[in-house]
Each structure stands twice: as structure tokens, then as C-alpha cells.
Amino acid sequence: MNQEISLVVNGTSHTVRVGDHWTLLDLLHDALDLKGTKDGCGEGVCGACTVLVNGRAVRACLTLAAYVQGAEVVTIEGLARDDELDPVQRTFLELGAVQCGYCTPGMIMMSKALLDENPNPTRDEVREALAGNLCRCSGYTKIIDAVMAVRGAD
Ligand code: FES
Ligand code: FES
Missing domain, CATH: 3.10.20.30 (Beta-grasp domain)
Known part of the structure; x- marks a missing residue:
């Protein structure tokens, strides 16, 4: 069927x-x-x-x-528009939040959903939003730093 x-x-x-x-x-x-x-x-x-x-x-x-x-x-x-990366993508790259990159699409989409709903999250809110996204490489600090840095970057 x-x-x-x-x-x-x-x-x-x-x-x-x-x-x-x-x-x-x-x-x-x-x-x-x-x-x-x-x-x-x-x-x-x-x-x-x-x-x-x-x-x-x-x-x-x-x-x-x-x-x-x-x-x-x-x-x-x-996410990219007219060959320009979305601010979340760009900031992940700039701040070294990508290592093997396998988790990265999911991390970025979850971060995007969070920032669309709450453009100015606290660090704890970012941590909570990403709690279900696993990364074996970066240890999360750079990922959370990147999401914090992208706030208001539009
Ligand atoms: S592949 Fe869907 S949650 Fe792991
Ligand atoms: S960058 Fe490798 S699993 Fe996250």
C-alpha cells in the first residue's frame, strides 16, 4: 500500500x-x-x-x-537565502560549533525553532531547548555560545 x-x-x-x-x-x-x-x-x-x-x-x-x-x-x-547563510548557520561556523557536523543540522533547526519563538533566550533556555540534541564532538559549550551569539543578529 x-x-x-x-x-x-x-x-x-x-x-x-x-x-x-x-x-x-x-x-x-x-x-x-x-x-x-x-x-x-x-x-x-x-x-x-x-x-x-x-x-x-x-x-x-x-x-x-x-x-x-x-x-x-x-x-x-x-535556511539559506540567496546564497546567504541563515544567521544561525553562519554563527555556528564562525564560532567553531561544528566539528564532525553530524548533529549540526538538527542543532541548527532546533536553535532556529527556539529563536523564532523566543528571540532572546537565556543560556538556560538555550540549554533546555537543545537538551534532546546529542553531540559527541563539541561538548555543547561552543554550540550554546553560538546560539547565544546569534540572538538579535538578524
Ligand atoms: S535520527 Fe531522529 S532522533 Fe535520532
Ligand atoms: S559535531 Fe560531531 S556530533 Fe556534533
Whole structure:
């Protein structure tokens, strides 16, 4: 069995055929060839697959593709505008918050969701928002520093 799903991804409308068991992560990787969203654990633990659905951060590995029928999805590929990085992306790069980079798309999308909702978070609020995003490399300090530095950078 499969079904047709219509959605908007990074500003572009798509209609794709997906299996009933497909997740949003399968849809992005296999139907749309958008590989920037990472598959870290596949079971909702690491946050590497975080994307925005109708402006809210969700884990694409836990979200059924059928759930995003009619939704607006933003992935890491959709953040840059006219070849200019989003301030969150730029600040992660400038402050060395990226090492192996595997966790980075999820970290950036979660940070984006936080800053969209609360443009001036405290350090504790940043830490809390990113608590479900795991990084094995940077030790979190530089990641939290980057989110703190991006506040008001628009
Ligand atoms: S890949 Fe989705 S939470 Fe780890
Ligand atoms: S930069 Fe390597 S897991 Fe975060």
C-alpha cells in the first residue's frame, strides 16, 4: 500500500508517493533526495533529524509521512537565502560549533525553532531547548555560545 502526499518543502510544492510506513525522514531522503537532515539513531533519541513542520521543531524519524500532508516543512537546505547563510548557520561556523557536523543540522533547526519563538533566550533556555540534541564532538559549550551569539543578529 502507498499513498500520495502533497506538501511544501523549503518553499517548493511537492506531491510524492510514499509507503504507509514511511517517515518524514524517508520522504526527505528517498523521495526528495534531501540528505541534509541526518539519520542519527532512527528512534527519536538524538535529534539529528530535527526539521520544522509548520514552524515547530519535530523529529523526522518519528513523524509519519502521512502526518505532513498539506504541511510546510523546512529543512537545513531551506535556511539559506540567496546564497546567504541563515544567521544561525553562519554563527555556528564562525564560532567553531561544528566539528564532525553530524548533529549540526538538527542543532541548527532546533536553535532556529527556539529563536523564532523566543528571540532572546537565556543560556538556560538555550540549554533546555537543545537538551534532546546529542553531540559527541563539541561538548555543547561552543554550540550554546553560538546560539547565544546569534540572538538579535538578524
Ligand atoms: S535520527 Fe531522529 S532522533 Fe535520532
Ligand atoms: S559535531 Fe560531531 S556530533 Fe556534533
